[in-house]
Amino acid sequence: MRKWSALTAVSIGTFMLLVDVTIVTVALPAISRDFGTSLGGLQWVLDGYALALAAVLLASGALADGHGRKKVYLAGTVVFAAASLVCAVAPNAGLLIAARFLQGLGGAAMLATTVAILSVAYTGRDRGVAFGIWGAVNGAAAAAGPIAGGLLTEHFGWRWIFLVNLPVSLLALWFTIRGVTESHGRAPEAVRGVTESHGRASENHKLDLAGTVTFTLSAAAVTFALIRGGDAGWAAPSTLAAFAVSAAALVAFIVVERRTDHPMLDLHLFAKPSFSALMVAAVLAQASAFAYLPFTTVWLQQFLGKGPVDAGLVGALPMSAASFVGGALAGRFLQRVAPRWTIGIGLLLIGAGALMQARLTPASTGTALIPGLIVVGLGVAAVLPTMASAALAAVPHERSGMAGGAVNTFRQLGFALGVAVFGSVFAHRLEGRHAPTDAVNHVVAIAGFVALAAAVLVLLVVRTGRPAWEAPKPATEPAVSETV
Template sequence: MRKWSPLIAVCLGTFLLLVDVTIVVVALPTVGDEFRAGYADLQWVLDGYALALAALLLGAGSLADRYGRRRTYLAGIGLFAFSSLLCAIAPNEQALIAARILQGAGGAAMFATTAALLNVTYQGRDRGTAFGIWGAVNGAAAAAGPLAGGLLTEHFGWRWIFLVNLPVCLAAVWFTVRGVTESKAPSGGRFDLPGTISFTVAAGAWTYALIRAGEAGWTDTLALAAFAAGALASIAFLAAERRSDHPMLDLALFRQPSFAVLIVAAFLTQAAAFGYLPFTTVWLQQVLGNGPVDAGLYGALPMAAASLVVGAAAGRLLQRVAPRWTVGLGLLLIAAGDLLQARLDADSSGAALIPGLILVGLGVGSVLPSLSSAVLGAVPRERSGMAGGALNTFRQLGFALGVAVFGTIFANRVSDGHGQPAAFADGLNAMLTVAAVLAVIAALLVLAVVPSRDAGVGSRGRDALEPAGR
């Protein structure tokens, strides 16, 4: 049992931080009713977490390399537990959003160290077993989130979504202290403070600008100021990374066309496959009158289940196919699934979403594992940690900005239709159509740029895959 204590510790933390990305989705209408919160506030309950997770992930990896991965992981668990308690007792939406941002910071410290801890703990066949189980936990978190959130919200109240994190965090700490040894990078990584600050400001400003524009109009002073701040912070980030001797994201990696296109594909995949789910949940509950459990069953479980089936049944086969095909064709499946859902009207039921969600799930199950392998195989072995961190960062950023963009579209259509059922359906159809376009753009880029190979992961990619948690 002691041999597998590090794996248990890492899997518990990974499950928590990933399930909390989606577990809140079906609770949003209930939270909105209790706090009398609008769409913009509900978007920030999701985006606050995802943005903090994305913005701090690479910086947390640098801190872990310098000060110790075990220490950073334990600090992340402690912060995640504390912020989960703050979420559970939040008296209003502002306090909940602030606690979710703090929770995302804890999640970043955990996520940045998980795979690195496994990589230094296990060798040979044990390492392969550990990474296989860890990968399965990643997929299970996506499937469990909406359903667990629905069950807890409907039967115990939405605050229990966060309270259940506390005993799991305690268990993760116990297994970490008991079985995980400390490790650091041989040279001791440096923390890229200018890069971290500028990237965080840029991501937050762009997201705020999109949400504010959807709420107050595209000519709103605050929205325009936020767009300007986002642009300036983005320029500052690029300048900081070019000048830094130890950048958290080496911009030279983007000179490799395959790497650059695959990162863009990861960003657009998260938006096209997941960014609209919070708003289908609002439709299912506020318009159709479904409870949180039914909203989870209709609105997310078909996708998650289909994705898991693909991963379990065809995971090894997918790794033998060139990423150009698994990622490119998988994205086309996501686009087809989005369009299949975009046929709603005032009389549609939740069941109308299921066929399209299954198609999206099949695409996600093909795209995400192949993306990881392809990104890590496209860079030198010594850059695998940074490449893996960049992949996870842009995936979470794609979700956060996707929610912001789709929220703007949805709110405008619902407002124009005075909140009638047909207006909700029209808003969902518009979002899903845009999502399909994004998936098609990503697919065409991948099919045009990523080269064909006999295998999805070369020897360099297999070596790089293991330390991908940075």
């Protein structure tokens, strides 16, 4: 069993940090009662964490390449645990949101090293199995969050959704110390023959501070604008100002990345249609599969009178079970199918499952969501593990770590933006005196059409062949850097 210690360490940590993306969803009504927080404030409890994950994933990967993946993973776990403790004792919403952001920073350091750790620890068929299990953990974690949150909130109080991270963090630390071998990025000579424009960032492991700051500012500003637009109106000065700040920061990010010798994201990669399509699909897949769950949970609790446990079981368990089982089985077959078909069909399933849930009536009960959630879970099981390998296969080997890191960055950005957009739609429908079921139907229908659009994009544009671990390797193969 020691052979699988690295996979166990990564899976425990990944499950914990991804559960915390959604574990808060069923606790939102309780948090709102304790702190008197508005819907916009509640959205920031979710988005503060997701934005921090998205903002520093690639930068964390560069630090891990230079200072050691195991060290960075351990440090991230410690930061995550400390931030969880602050969340648990927070006396107000402001400190809770700040601590959630700090949680995201620690989670990013952990997530930034997962694929590199697995790639060093396993080869051949074992690597395929490891990625399949890791992908199943990814899918199950995001959907299992509301279940765990419901159980803890109803029986112990919402603060325990953060306290439970402390023993889990200790377990992740123990397995990491015991079973993970330290590794670094290859030296410059390991990437000889790479062109100057595409190779410079792989030869160095310096932190792209300017790129990290401008990317974070752009993502945070556009999220604020989307949330603020739902509260104050889309023509409000604060909303327009936030959009303007986001656009300016995005332009600054592009300028910085094009000029620096050590970009956190090489913009040349977007010249490859397959890579660009996969990044767009990563955003849309995460939004369409998971970002509507907070609002179905609110409907279940506030309008149907479900408790946190019932809301978590009805609103997430079917997806979690389908995702985990489907992902575990899919691990055996990932090598046999071209990624565009796996991802494209998976997105079609996500879209179909979401649209199946968008047929609620005032007489509907929570069980009406279950068939659609199962279909979405099967789609998630196909999409998530394959998305990472397809991104690696779409770029040169010396850029594999950066490509993998970009997948997770855009996935978390998709969740943050999805929560902001769906929150605005949900609030607008409720303010217009529509039935709560109508508000939920609109949110979930939009998610379904977003997934279908992403499926069409992938099927038409993505042209990668076999998964990355099956692709022919160069004579001198650089170690996978950064993250998936």
